[in-house]
Amino acid sequence: MRPITRRSLLGLTAGATLGAAAGCGLVGDGTKDVPIGDGSMSDTGPQPHQTAAERLEPGRKPPQFVIFSWDGAGELDNGLFTRFRTLAKEHDAKMSFFLSGLYCLPEAKKDQYRPPNNPVGASDIGYFKDEHIRTTLEQVRLAWLEGHEIGTHFNGHFCSGYGSVANWTPEQWESEIEQAIGFVSTWKTATGFTDVASLPFDYRKELTGGRTPCLLGQEQWLPTAAKLGLRYDASGPGGSQIWPSKKQGLWDLPLQLIPFPGHRFEVLSMDYNMLANQSHAATTSDPGNYPGWREQATASYIAGFQRAYDTNRAPFYIGNHFEQWNGGIYMDAVQGVLEYISSQNADDVRMVSFKQYVDWLDAQDPALLARLRTLEVGRQPTEGWAEFTKSV
Numbered sequence: 001m002r003p004i005t006r007r008s009l010l011g012l013t014a015g016a017t018l019g020a021a022a023g024c025g026l027v028g029d030g031t032k033d034v035p036i037g038d039g040s041m042s043d044t045g046p047q048p049h050q051t052a053a054e055r056l057e058p059g060r061k062p063p064q065f066v067i068f069s070w071d072g073a074g075e076l077d078n079g080l081f082t083r084f085r086t087l088a089k090e091h092d093a094k095m096s097f098f099l100s101g102l103y104c105l106p107e108a109k110k111d112q113y114r115p116p117n118n119p120v121g122a123s124d125i126g127y128f129k130d131e132h133i134r135t136t137l138e139q140v141r142l143a144w145l146e147g148h149e150i151g152t153h154f155n156g157h158f159c160s161g162y163g164s165v166a167n168w169t170p171e172q173w174e175s176e177i178e179q180a181i182g183f184v185s186t187w188k189t190a191t192g193f194t195d196v197a198s199l200p201f202d203y204r205k206e207l208t209g210g211r212t213p214c215l216l217g218q219e220q221w222l223p224t225a226a227k228l229g230l231r232y233d234a235s236g237p238g239g240s241q242i243w244p245s246k247k248q249g250l251w252d253l254p255l256q257l258i259p260f261p262g263h264r265f266e267v268l269s270m271d272y273n274m275l276a277n278q279s280h281a282a283t284t285s286d287p288g289n290y291p292g293w294r295e296q297a298t299a300s301y302i303a304g305f306q307r308a309y310d311t312n313r314a315p316f317y318i319g320n321h322f323e324q325w326n327g328g329i330y331m332d333a334v335q336g337v338l339e340y341i342s343s344q345n346a347d348d349v350r351m352v353s354f355k356q357y358v359d360w361l362d363a364q365d366p367a368l369l370a371r372l373r374t375l376e377v378g379r380q381p382t383e384g385w386a387e388f389t390k391s392v
């Protein structure tokens with residue numbers, strides 16, 4: 001057992017008990033502390049605030065799962081990562097944060113990044129200033145300790161032209177994901193920071209899935225994801241509100257088409273798709289439009305939730321970035337739907353991470369999941385739930 005260091009004490013959260021820390025050092029609440037590699041990460045035992053996945057009892061209605069996910073997951077001065085961690089805590093939600101690996105690499109070290117089909121050090125998202133690498137590492141650490149999932153949004157976010165991720169081979173995806181894991185695993189060496197706490201997990205073991213940039217390249221990414229033992233992928237370029245199936249051995253959890261109030265067509269459950277429809281992808285518009293658009297985006301998410309809750313109980317996925325497009329209305333929309341869901345006080349709603357959700361899926365009888373997949377969007381079992389799940 002390692003002695004309790006000052007640093008490990010700083011790593012403790014409200015969920016951890018100092019009393020247990022003096023014990024065996026094997027409890028999963030941040031009290032174990034075994035540095036990994038250069039100390040950028042530390043093995044602190046099992047993740048706190050997790051509950052065991054249980055099989056659905058025959059004759060019961062499945063819970064309504066809601067999964068909020070964040071692409072990029074960097075903390076800038078606007079404090080959006082903090083804002084949504086705080087909101088999640090208030091409403092007992094767990095979320096998935098898809099970290100961009102480059103948010104752990106200083107720009108001065110950008111030659112360490114060798115993106116497939118792009119020049120060394122190139123990136124379509126900006127490198128962070130040191131102060132934002134610091135704030136991001138802090139948020140990622142706290143998020144994990146609070147029970148959220150740290151997934152991946154890869155590195156350079158290339159979505160167009162020859163270098164686009166859409167053209168990458170499985171081997172190139174492997175290079176990209178290995179570099180992403182590498183940047184998260186060695187930030188201490190890359191930054192030289194000596195006053196930032198280690199990440200309290202082994203990212204290579206923690207990583208369970210993620211979302212590709214711009215929902216591109218899934219077909220070629222999946223063989224690599226399977227090879228690395230990942231368990232789900234949230235990059236599908238568009239799905240609907242039905243129960244999921246596996247693709248190339250991974251759970252395929254795409255963003256979903258949901259009702260779009262005021263339109264006959266539906267919209268994908270992501271901020272970018274709302275933006276594309278409301279302001280033709282312009283990120284600033286006439287502020288006079290913002291209140292109406294905010295209301296429309298919120299109502300769309302609420303309608304998506306309600307349709308699943310009232311009918312087939314398909315899990316509901318929302319994807320978002322930490323952005324301030326159109327005055328921040330899409331951030332407000334995510335907050336709005338989360339607060340709406342919470343206000344229903346329904347004991348059969350679970351706001352969880354993708355990781356927790358696939359744990360639940362893997363705990364179920366595959367025959368039950370196959371039966372659930374037969375329920376189309378907005379349909380419930382004609383024989384009633386009790387009969388539908390009674391025996392499979």
Ligand SMILES: [Zn+2]
Pocket residue numbers: 071072153157212213214321
């Ligand atoms: Zn993105």
